[in-house]
Amino acid sequence: MTGFRIVDKLQKIDEDIHSSQLKYHSNRVLVSKEFTFDAAHHLHNYEGKCKNLHGHTYRAVLGLSGYTDARGLMIDFGDIKEIWKQKIEIYLDHRYLNETLPPMNTTAENIVVWIYAKLAEHLLVEQRYNGARVEFIRLYETPTSYAEVRREWMEVE
Secondary structure, three states: OOOOOOOOOOOOEOOOEOHHHOOOOOOEEEEEEEEEEEEEEOOOOOOOHHHOOEEEEEEEEEEEEEEOOOOOOOOOHHHHHHHHHHHHHHHOOOEEHHHHOOOOOOOHHHHHHHHHHHHHHHHHHHOOOOOOEEEEEEEEEEOOEEEEEEHHHHHOO
16 A cells, blocks of 8 residues: 655755756657637538538647757647637637638538648747647547648648
8 A cells, every 4th residue: 555645855946956957858749738619610512410500519639749948848738728719719619610710611621720720820920939830630529520630731732
């Protein structure tokens, strides 16, 4: 049986660990964050129930890669959340997607590419993260059905 243990001494910067030790490696790493949003849409040129106005609770998984800074961080998860809220979610959450997105058929396949483009554009403009780039976006329309786009698919044309 393992007992609960309280640490004897809380590690202190520049006393127990030096600032130069915070960055453990120089490799590219991937960080991922998930978001959910509720939205309504309907499909054009489609015969089936999705031609009618309906809604989903979508789940988006964002994968970004880059190099760590001197602290050992590539991007703060809070920064990803702010980018999502300010640049992407405002067009999606509790919206009628046919109205708020650019003219398109609001399929998961089209929406996931739009999310990728918005996030990639922001990272390119911002350029404050060490080589940060979007590696993938996965958009679940239902708990078992998703569309995905990957960087290598978007860059090769």
